[in-house]
Amino acid sequence: MARPSFVGRDGKPRLIECVVLYFDLLGVGEMARGETADSELEKFDELLRQVLPYPIGAKAAAEATRLGASSAAVFSDSVVQTIPVADDLPAAAPIFQLVVQVAQSQTQLILSEYFARGAITLDRFHAHDGLLFGPALVEAAKLEQEVADVPRIVLSSRVCATLLEFAQAGGENAFYAEAPVLVDEDGVAFVDYLGGAFQSDPEIVVPELLRRHRKVVSAKLKESITIFHHWSKYRWAAEYHNAICLKNRDLLDGGEGHGSFLIDSIYTSRQFKPLMSAAARPDR
Amino acid sequence: MPIDTSTLGTQSPRTEDGRVYPPYLRAFERFDSEFLAKVQELDEPTLNVLSLKAPTSQLRSAVSPWIASAEWRGLIERVDANELVGKRRYRLTERGKAKLAEPS
Numbered sequence: 001m002a003r004p005s006f007v008g009r010d011g012k013p014r015l016i017e018c019v020v021l022y023f024d025l026l027g028v029g030e031m032a033r034g035e036t037a038d039s040e041l042e043k044f045d046e047l048l049r050q051v052l053p054y055p056i057g058a059k060a061a062a063e064a065t066r067l068g069a070s071s072a073a074v075f076s077d078s079v080v081q082t083i084p085v086a087d088d089l090p091a092a093a094p095i096f097q098l099v100v101q102v103a104q105s106q107t108q109l110i111l112s113e114y115f116a117r118g119a120i121t122l123d124r125f126h127a128h129d130g131l132l133f134g135p136a137l138v139e140a141a142k143l144e145q146e147v148a149d150v151p152r153i154v155l156s157s158r159v160c161a162t163l164l165e166f167a168q169a170g171g172e173n174a175f176y177a178e179a180p181v182l183v184d185e186d187g188v189a190f191v192d193y194l195g196g197a198f199q200s201d202p203e204i205v206v207p208e209l210l211r212r213h214r215k216v217v218s219a220k221l222k223e224s225i226t227i228f229h230h231w232s233k234y235r236w237a238a239e240y241h242n243a244i245c246l247k248n249r250d251l252l253d254g255g256e257g258h259g260s261f262l263i264d265s266i267y268t269s270r271q272f273k274p275l276m277s278a279a280a281r282p283d284r
Numbered sequence: 285m286p287i288d289t290s291t292l293g294t295q296s297p298r299t300e301d302g303r304v305y306p307p308y309l310r311a312f313e314r315f316d317s318e319f320l321a322k323v324q325e326l327d328e329p330t331l332n333v334l335s336l337k338a339p340t341s342q343l344r345s346a347v348s349p350w351i352a353s354a355e356w357r358g359l360i361e362r363v364d365a366n367e368l369v370g371k372r373r374y375r376l377t378e379r380g381k382a383k384l385a386e387p388s
Contacts, residue, residue: 049370049371050367050369051368054335055332086344086345088341089342094345096345096349097345097347105370108369178308199309200348202299203362251301
C-alpha cells in the first residue's frame with residue numbers, strides 16, 4: 001500500500017486527506033514582547049519539545065512525511081500537527097490517536113500555564129518543506145477564531161461525524177466514538193483533556209494533577225480579574241475543572257473530599273456531555 | 285498512580301486509586317506482538333520513534349493508544365518517570381518480555 005505523499009511522482013505539491021490539529025497558546029504573544037522574552041523563549045522551547053510527541057520543523061516533517069507518520073510545526077504561538085489519512089484505514093483511526101495524544105499534551109501545557117485553544121479538522125492539506133496549505137488548516141483556524149472561544153480544542157463537524165459513524169455501525173471499531181471528547185453547553189465538541197489524561201496515563205496521580213490544575217486556573221482567574229474577556233476564558237477552565245472533579249469524586253473522596261478540589265469562586269453550573277450522548281454542533 | 289499489581293493479567297487492570305482500564309483500549313491489544321517486538325528491538329524508543337518505525341499505516345495510527353493500553357497492562361514501563369510525553373522512553377517489563385516470548 002503506497003504511503004500518502006504531499007509530493008506527486010511528477011514532483012508537484014499535492015493536497016492529501018489529513019487530520020490536522022491547530023492550536024494557539026494563549027498569552028504567548030504578550031510573553032514574547034516583554035523584557036522577559038529571552039527567558040520565556042527558553043521555557044517555551046524546552047516545554048514544547050517535551051510536550052509534543054512529534055518532532056518540530058521542516059526536516060523532521062520531511063522524514064515523517066516520507067514514512068507516512070506525523071509531524072508538527074510551530075509559528076510563534078501557533079502549533080500545527082498533521083497526520084495523513086492512509087488509504088487502507090478509516091479516518092477515525094488517526095483522529096482517535098490524535099485526540100488521545102493531544103489530551104496528554106494539552107494537560108501538560110496547562111500545568112505549565114500555557115492554555116491551548118484550537119481545533120481538529122479532517123480535510124485536504126499540504127505540509128512539505130515548510131509550506132502549510134489547504135482547506136483543513138483554513139477550517140481549523142476559522143474554528144479556533146470563531147468557535148473555540150475559550151481554552152478548548154474543538155472538533156469539526158466532519159471529525160465528530162467520522163467518530164460517531166462507527167458507534168452507529170457497531171462492530172469492532174465502535175470504540176472510536178469513545179474518544180475522550182465532551183460536548184459543551186453550546187453544542188461544541190472538544191477534547192476532554194483531563195479525562196483523556198486520566199484514561200490514557202495510568203501513572204497519573206489524579207488528586208495531585210487536579211490540585212495543580214486548580215492552582216494554575218485559580219491563579220489565572222486572579223490575574224485576569226480586571227480584564228473580562230481574559231477572565232471569562234479562565235472561568236470556563238474553572239467550570240470544566242469543577243465538572244471533572246465532580247465526575248471523578250470517587251477518586252477524591254478518600255483524601256480531603258472532592259469539595260476541597262473545586263474552584264469555589266466559580267458557580268458550577270455548566271454541563272458537559274459525552275460525545276455519544278449529545279448531538280454535537282461544532283460549526284454552529 | 286501505579287497499577288495495582290494484583291489486577292495485572294486480569295481483564296480489568298486498576299490503578300491503586302481505583303481507576304479502571306478504559307474498555308476502548310482493548311481494541312489495541314491485537315497489536316501487542318508487533319509493538320512489543322519493536323520496543324525490544326529499538327532500545328527504549330519514544331512514541332515518535334515507534335511511529336516512524338511502525339511498518340504499516342494501521343500500526344502508525346495505533347501508537348498512542350497502544351502505549352496507553354500496554355502501560356495499563358504492565359507490559360511496558362517508562363525509563364524515566366519524570367519525562368513528559370514527547371521525551372518519554374519506554375522499555376519492556378518482565379511481564380512484557382514474557383508476553384513477547386509467548387507462542388503466537
